[in-house]
Structure formats: structure tokens, C-alpha cells
Amino acid sequence: MDTATFLHLLHEDLGLTQQSARKHLIHFTSKSEYFACKSELLRMTSELPRLSLVLPLDIIHAFSCTLCPDTKLRSFSSTTRIEADTKFIINKVKSRKTVPKRATILSSSRTRTIPWGVDQIGAPEIWSKSVGQNIHIGVIDTGIDYKHPDLHNSISHGINLLNRRLMPHDDNGHGTHIAGTIAATGRNSGIIGVAPRAIIHPVKAFDHNGSAYVSDIIAGIDWCVQNDLDIINMSFGMKTYNPALEQAVMNAYYRGKVIVASSGNDGRKKTIDYPARFPQVVSVGATTRTGRIAPFSNRGTQIDIYAPGERVYSAWIGGKYHELSGTSMATAHVSGVIALMLSMRTMSPQQIKNALRRCAFPLSKRPNARWQPGQLNARRAIRAAGQE
Template structure:
């Protein structure tokens, strides 16, 4: 491949068509060509600043950048393939009342709140055995409220994929809510998450409206892999299959990363969203306080595990709290339990998935019924993690 000519055409295209350009992915069929082009791109970007609009995605050997409709790169070489980027939006969630004050006492935890979902899955009973110590979780979402008192001791390095010069500060609320359920650690007041000693790495791929490009999500997965995180929480979904997203998920899976994703909030009985639909992902449905599948939750054999997802109380912007419903909230509970498991024993993504499915509590009371996905239980999961 003629790397110099390729980058010259790319530079020309970026300069001429920025106003009419839309985001695309340029895939390289050869790993060698990709890394040669990336090296030259990084070298040239100092003298040709417009090339800074190109984002290398090592995990799928592709560039993400804006391209015009008549780009000359389309017919440049059989070594590259150009694909239009796709936009997705976080599912509109059903919310309860927003809680502006500090959390009240809901359980016997001094001045701290154990939200009902954390309590229902039995997390408090096993905190004497595991609190998720030193397990690193990438939350690919809208960012996090860095000043929230219940989260400031749980946050480590992250990335803002929308503006890499800024912190991944949450301007939507969804990411903060997810992080709270996973690892909030209110010391004297506030809430406690499922794995209060786990470490959250906020990966901001979604904007304030809850919208993101697939390329930003792939970049988030790539960042989690390159920073050797243990778990990748993806509390979002899309209806259509995307080969680039699948490639990123596969590569993360083969590098030992446990990926957890929400099944969707459409109430479908036989279909779930991507990336939860990929076999390498732990797919999560939602239950209510009665331990039944929530009406809004997608369901069926493609679900791996159900977890609390209705009116979940967690952290919110400005140091506040909010109740939200959705399979996104259920996914956060599962990521927390996986952190509890991994803190006890190193396990592969497939071992984690198998253990969660095997040790779930049955939601089907009929005798002799076929196996169906059950409800998350931290005590059973920890028992499974301790078994060789």
C-alpha cells in the first residue's frame, strides 16, 4: 500500500469537505498497512494539524474521521474499506422522582443507604468476603460527576472521547447513575454500590443528549483494552447489527475483558439489542422489586442474567440522587457482582458468563420447566467464583 499517497488524499479530503462531511470508518485489510499508516499519520499530524481529526482505532485496525460524499479514498486501494459511521442514542428511561437531598437511611447501615437492588441481590451479605478490591471497570457512557461525594473515592483515570483535552465530566446523568450502582462508597452518608472498593474508569462516549457514534464506542472499548481494565460496562444498545462493533467486542473478549451490556427496554420477548446479543457479551435483563421480569425489559433465551432495574436509586449530577428504570440499571448490578467475583479469583469471560447463568435464582416456578435465564444472586456468584 502506498501510505504517503493515501495520507495525502486523506489530508486533501479533510481540507476540502469538512462542511459536508460525515463520520466514516476506514478499515485496513492488512494489520501491517494499518500500523504503517498510523505511524506516518502521527508523524505528519504535527505539520498538518487537520490530520488530528483522524482517530486511529487499533482494536479494529481502522481510522475514524469525517469524509465527504465524493472522497477519492473510496477507489484508492483494495487494502481499505470505507464504512459510514452509525449514531445511536441511550434509551429514554422511565424515571421516578429526582431526590435533591442527601440519601436517607433505608437499611441498618448507620447513616448510609443500601439501595433496594443492592440489597435484593444479597451483596451486603458477602462484603465480608469481597468488596471488589482492585478490580478496574470501564463505564462507557456519558461520563461521571467527579464531585459526587459517593463517587470521588471510586474514580480513577478515564477519557473524554468527545474532547480529549477535557475530563470525562458527566453532562447527562446516566453515567453517574450507573457508576453509583456499581461502586458508590458513601462513607458517612449517601449510598453504597454493589462493589464499593472497585475502581471506576469513566469513558465518555455519549454527549449531553445521550447520543454517540459507534466509532466513539469502539474507541472506548479500545481504551479499556489498552489500559488493561477487567470489566467493560455498556449500559446501552442498538437495534441493528454493526460488524465494526462486533469486531471490537470480539478482540476485547479474546484479550480477557468481561463485557456486560443491557438487553434493551422494548419489552420484546424474543429479541435483544446489540452489543448484548453478541455471544461474547454478558446480556442483562431487568427485574422489579417483586423479583419478576420488569414489563419494559427485553427477555428470552438470549438473556444471560436478570438483575434489579426498576426504580433504581443511585447517584446523580450535582451530588444528588435519582431513581431510574431500565436494563441499563440492571447491567450495573451485574458488573458490580462480577467485580466481587474477580476480586476473589481470576476468571475468563466465558467462566464468568457460565457461572452467572448456572448460579442464578430461577424466575420460573413451574416444575420441570426448561432452563431459562434467572435472577442475579451475589452469594451464589461468590460461591461459584470460589470453586476451582
């Protein structure tokens, strides 16, 4: 492959501002040629400045950039394959502001709220043993509210994949809500998350409308792997299979990263969204306050675990609080419990999945020879972790 000629053609294509131009992925069939081309790309950026618009994705050996549909690069080399990028939107169920339903007094001088889901899964019973300390969680979402008082002590460095010169500030609310359920450390009248000493790394891949390109999700996974995070929370899903996303998930899994994703909010009984459908992912369905599968939740044997997802009260942008429903919220509870587990002992992604599936409370009392996914419980998960 003539790398220099390839990059000159790429630079030329990046300068064409056609209305039909859209984001694409350039895949390299050879790992060595990808890294050779990446090295040359970085060297030639000063000479060809538009090459700075190209985002290398080491985890799948590809470049992400905007190209014209009739780009000359398609016929340039047999060692590259070009595919159009796709965009999707976070699937929300409903949104409703409200006041906390209950507060638990944790000391004589302070009253802090334990949201019903955190309480129902039994997280407070485990805090004397584990609070998720030293566990790093990448939340690929809409960003985070850095000024929220309940999240101030939970946030570490992150990245804004939409504009790398900016902090991953949340302009939507979804990411802040997820982070609050996982690791809020409320003071005074604030809320407490499942793993209040876990460390959140916000990865902003979704814009203010809650939409993202698959390439940005892959870049988020890549960033989490490069920064050696323990857990990757993906509270979103898409209906169609994407091979590039599967490759990114598989490579992260084989690097020892626990990936947790929501099953989707379409009420389907036999199929779930991607990436939750990939076997390397801990797939999560949602339950109600009464411990039943939520009507909106996708369900079936493809799900590994169910967790609270109905009218979940958590942090919101502007230092506020909000109530949301969805398998996204359930996923956050599971990521929190996994942080509690990993804080006590080192476990592989498969060991985590096995322990969660084995320790779940049954959702159905009817005898059934087939295995059925059950409901998350922190105490049983910690016990199962010790048996793996």
C-alpha cells in the same frame, strides 16, 4: 499501498467542509498495513496538521474521521474499506426524583443508604469476603460527576472521547447513575454500590443528549483494553448489527475483558439489543422489586442474567440522587457482582458467564426442559466462582 499518497488525500478530504460530510470508518484489511499507515500518520501530523483529526482504532485496525460521501479515498486502495459511522441514543425508560425508600444503619454514628437492588441481590452479605478491591471497571457512558461525595473514592483516570482535552465530566446523568450502582462508597447519608471498593474509569462516549457514534464506543472499548481494565460496562444498546462493533467486542473478549451490556427496554420477548446479543458479552435483563421480569425489559434465552432495574436509586450529577428504570441499571448491578467475583479469584470472561448463568435464582416456578435465565444473587455467584 502508497501510504504517503493515501494520507495526503485524506488530509485534503479533511479540509473540505461540506455540509454532507459525516463520520466514517476506514478499515484496513491488513493488520501490518494498518500499523504502517498509523505510524506514518503520526509522523506526518506536523506536516499535515489536519491528520490530527484522525482517530486510530487499534482494536479493529481502522481510522475514524469525517469524510465527504464522494471521497477519493474509496477508489484509492483495495486494502481499505470505508463505511459510514452510525449514531444512536441511550434508551431510557423513565426518570423520577425521589427520596430513599429505606436506609440501613451500618454503624452507630453513620446512616447510609443501601438501594433496594443492592440489597435484593445480597451484596451486603458478601462484603465481609469481597468488596471488589483492585478491580478496574470501564464505564462507557456519559461520563461521571467527579465532585459527587459518594463517588470521590471510587474514580480513577478516564477519557473524554468527544473532546480529549477535557475530563470525562458527566453532562447528562446516566453515567453517574451507573457508576453509583456499581461502586458508590457513601459517607454519612450517601449510598453504597454493589462493589464499594472497585475502581471506576469513566469513558465518555455519549454527549449531553445521551447519543454516541459507534466509532466512539469502539474507541472506548479500545481504551479499556489498552489500559488493561478488568470489566467493561456498556449500559446501552442498538437495534442494528454492526460488524465493526462486533470485531471490537470479540478482540476485547479474547484479551480477557469481561463485557457486560444491557438487553434493551422495548419489552421484546425473543430478541435483544446489540452488543448484548453478541455471544462474548454478558447480556442483562431487568427485574422489578417483586422479582419479576420488568415489563419494559427485553427477554428470552439470549439473556444471560436478570438483575434489579426498576426505579433504581443512585447517584446523579450535581452531587444529587435520582431514580431511573431500565436494563442499563440492571447491567450496573451485574458488573458490580462480577467485580466481587474477580476480586476473589482470576476468571476468564467465559468462566464468569458460565458461573452467572449457573448460579441464578429461577424466575419461573414452572418446570421447563429448556434452560431459562434467572435472577442475579451475589452469594451464589461467589460460590459458583469458586467452582469454576
